[in-house]
Amino acid sequence: MEFAKKPRQSQQERSALTRNKLLNSTLQIIDAEGWHRASMQRICEHAGVSRGAQTHHFPTRESLLIASVREIVKRYQSDLTEGPIRLQNLEAFFDFLWDATFNDNLLICWVEAMVAARTDASLKRVVADTDASSMTAMRALGAEASQPNGPVRIRGTSQVEDLVELTVCLLRGLVLQQGVHHDLSEKRRLFELWTRIVAEVA
Amino acid sequence: MEFAKKPRQSQQERSALTRNKLLNSTLQIIDAEGWHRASMQRICEHAGVSRGAQTHHFPTRESLLIASVREIVKRYQSDLTEGPIRLQNLEAFFDFLWDATFNDNLLICWVEAMVAARTDASLKRVVADTDASSMTAMRALGAEASQPNGPVRIRGTSQVEDLVELTVCLLRGLVLQQGVHHDLSEKRRLFELWTRIVAEVA
DNA sequence: TAATTTACAAACAGTCTGGTCTGTTTTTTT
DNA sequence: AAAAAAACAGACCAGACTGTTTGTAAATTA
Numbered sequence: 001m002e003f004a005k006k007p008r009q010s011q012q013e014r015s016a017l018t019r020n021k022l023l024n025s026t027l028q029i030i031d032a033e034g035w036h037r038a039s040m041q042r043i044c045e046h047a048g049v050s051r052g053a054q055t056h057h058f059p060t061r062e063s064l065l066i067a068s069v070r071e072i073v074k075r076y077q078s079d080l081t082e083g084p085i086r087l088q089n090l091e092a093f094f095d096f097l098w099d100a101t102f103n104d105n106l107l108i109c110w111v112e113a114m115v116a117a118r119t120d121a122s123l124k125r126v127v128a129d130t131d132a133s134s135m136t137a138m139r140a141l142g143a144e145a146s147q148p149n150g151p152v153r154i155r156g157t158s159q160v161e162d163l164v165e166l167t168v169c170l171l172r173g174l175v176l177q178q179g180v181h182h183d184l185s186e187k188r189r190l191f192e193l194w195t196r197i198v199a200e201v202a
Numbered sequence: 203m204e205f206a207k208k209p210r211q212s213q214q215e216r217s218a219l220t221r222n223k224l225l226n227s228t229l230q231i232i233d234a235e236g237w238h239r240a241s242m243q244r245i246c247e248h249a250g251v252s253r254g255a256q257t258h259h260f261p262t263r264e265s266l267l268i269a270s271v272r273e274i275v276k277r278y279q280s281d282l283t284e285g286p287i288r289l290q291n292l293e294a295f296f297d298f299l300w301d302a303t304f305n306d307n308l309l310i311c312w313v314e315a316m317v318a319a320r321t322d323a324s325l326k327r328v329v330a331d332t333d334a335s336s337m338t339a340m341r342a343l344g345a346e347a348s349q350p351n352g353p354v355r356i357r358g359t360s361q362v363e364d365l366v367e368l369t370v371c372l373l374r375g376l377v378l379q380q381g382v383h384h385d386l387s388e389k390r391r392l393f394e395l396w397t398r399i400v401a402e403v404a
Numbered sequence: 405t406a407a408t409t410t411a412c413a414a415a416c417a418g419t420c421t422g423g424t425c426t427g428t429t430t431t432t433t434t
Numbered sequence: 435a436a437a438a439a440a441a442c443a444g445a446c447c448a449g450a451c452t453g454t455t456t457g458t459a460a461a462t463t464a
Binding site for chain 2: 032033034035036037108111112114115116117118119120124127128131132159162163165166168169170171172173174176177179180181189190193194197198200201
Binding site: 018056 | 441445
């Protein structure tokens with residue numbers, strides 16, 4: 001019969017909790033219903049958070065969506081870096097990228113964000129920045145994977161890095177198509193063809 | 203001082219005119235402001251067509267957008283078929299695809315449509331169908347370009363055709379990125395690398 | 405020319421959205 | 435314990451959107 005009289009949750013905990021609930025719901029709704037249908041009301045309803053609480057943390061819709069964009073790349077980056085730290089070769093790295101692309105809904109959300117950002121100046125800045133840094137990280141990872149022994153890199157642009165960037169763009173194109181044609185194995189087949197071709201030249 | 207008393211325009215002409223005005227404005231607005239901001243009011247205003255006239259030709263927003271989707275592929279197809287009928291090799295064909303991709307705004311509109319269709323069942327059907335037929339046509343064109351002498355094709359899927367599909371997906375990924383990063387020459391460089399690699403194996 | 409159909413015009417109703425505003429509860433500070 | 439601040443709750447409003455409806459002008463048909 002003893003209840004703690006001291007606060008059950010600190011302000012920090014409360015804040016972080018609802019903030020995360022909102023971000024999670026935002027990503028889920030973007031994935032399930034598309035960017036433009038991710039309205040505040042729908043997000044709040046889905047998250048079980050009141051409109052007022054949402055206003056407190058994200059005063060405008062733009063602020064919430066920008067935070068979501070940042071959340072996407074943050075998670076994607078941690079997928080990449082927490083993953084297999086040592087990749088033997090480029091093919092293994094490409095396989096890894098494939099998994100990171102199609103195993104969760106992050107990249108779909110990212111594509112939605114890129115399309116939305118195209119016609120939204122303030123969003124475009126954020127997406128462009130985060131995308132550039134993310135792309136740089138992937139290029140570096142790919143270069144490292146293709147040449148595991150060389151720890152020091154001199155040039156900012158090698159052919160391997162370009163191949164990584166091409167592969168990322170290709171994967172995004174495949175994601176785009178996956179949204180309409182749901183045959184994933186067909187895309188897998190195509191991607192393996194590409195992987196084989198690249199392995200030959202790299 | 204003589205004015206024709208007979209009708210200046212036939213019904214057919216009037217219909218076709220406003221219909222085209224609406225479709226053109228729709229595509230322009232999708233390109234400039236994005237799919238979800240292409241509202242009936244904005245489109246009518248831009249086209250100089252009254253809300254009532256629009257209602258007469260396209261009773262619902264969905265019907266107008268679906269007609270626009272069909273218009274996109276129709277124009278894209280005519281770009282492809284009216285273009286250089288005889289392409290010498292695959293590289294020339296890829297260059298041709300590059301031009302068709304970045305010379306007008308059709309592919310941006312198409313990417314917007316694909317993203318919108320992902321979360322819109324009825325739109326998805328249309329986009330999936332038109333995309334499939336369009337893709338088939340491009341695969342065939344590519345196969346023809348790579349082997350100009352063989353008029354008869356037996357298999358439905360050759361490696362060359364797969365390479366064409368990969369290239370189309372890549373170009374879409376590049377379009378996606380072009381919406382956010384506006385450096386086209388960088389993408390051109392990457393695409394030429396791609397072309398060199400792919401043409402080697404074909 | 406008269407009747408009918410097609411094309412166009414504009415107002416209206418109902419819904420949804422984002423931002424604001426006022427008030428309440430919970431935690432922290434004094 | 436009292437005061438202050440942070441987190442939360444929900445009503446409200448002005449604007450935008452789609453679809454409908456009623457009415458008018460132009461073209462076609464009888």
